[in-house]
Amino acid sequence: MARLIILLAVLGAEYAHAAYKLSGPYEVNVLEFIECQNMTDNRMKYTTKLTKKSKSEKVWSTNFTLPVDMDENSKMVLDADIWGTTGGWNKNAFHHEVRDLCKLMKQDLPDLYEKLIVHFGMNEGCPVKKGTYEVKDYPTKFGIQKKFPELPYGKFRAEMRMFSGDEYVGCIGVTVEVLETA
Structure with a gap:
């Protein structure tokens, strides 16, 4: 009888784990733009x-x-916190540095790159020239990018610090939610 209970417990745990996916196909929803710490x-x-x-x-x-x-x-330099399952932000959940951001977006995120270039009026593409750009009515939701077919699900708060060489240029903060799609 004890073996049957253990077997049922293990099968139940496996079923519960399989039903709760931590990552996979996704939709990203921008919730808000926030000020960076500095x-x-x-x-x-x-x-x-x-x-x-x-x-x-x-x-x-x-x-x-x-x-x-x-x-x-x-x-x-991207630093992201993740919203914890019991509430509150878990700091430093993700850190990533990207060199030649424009080229990376063009190669790895072509759908998002094309949309942003059009919305920002950056018809020349890479490199992006200094200046003032205007975006109107850009969707806050976007789906799967070819290079990243899966992302972890959850709510993230990110700071994207930009540098020109080693010179700090500035920061953009954003809170997003990565949701599961079918």
């Missing part, structure tokens, strides 16, 4: 607004000033 030296200037278009659709608009060219010398 905004005093932020040379990137932007004002961003989220607007509700319908019950299920939000868009964002922004005026964004890029003080330097984003070229092969540019770097982005």
Whole structure:
């Protein structure tokens, strides 16, 4: 009898684990734009607004000033916290550095890159020249990117710090939710 109970417990645990997926096909939903921890030296200037278009659709608009060219010398450092299962932010859940951000987006995130280039009016593509750009009514939701067919699910708060060489340029903060899709 004890063996049967243990077997049922193991099978139940396996079933519960299989039913709760931690990552997979996804949709990313931008929840809000936030200030980075250190905004005093932020040379990137932007004002961003989220607007509700319908019950299920939000868009964002922004005026964004890029003080330097984003070229092969540019770097982005991404630090993200994840919302814990019992509430509260778990700090430093993810850290990643990307060199030549524009080229990486063009190669690894072509769908998102094309949409952003069009919305920002950066018709020349990479490198992105310094200047002021305007985005109107960009969707807050986007789906699977070819290079990243799966992402971990959850709510994330990220700071994306931009550098030109070793020179700090500025930071953009965002809170997103990665949701499971069928």
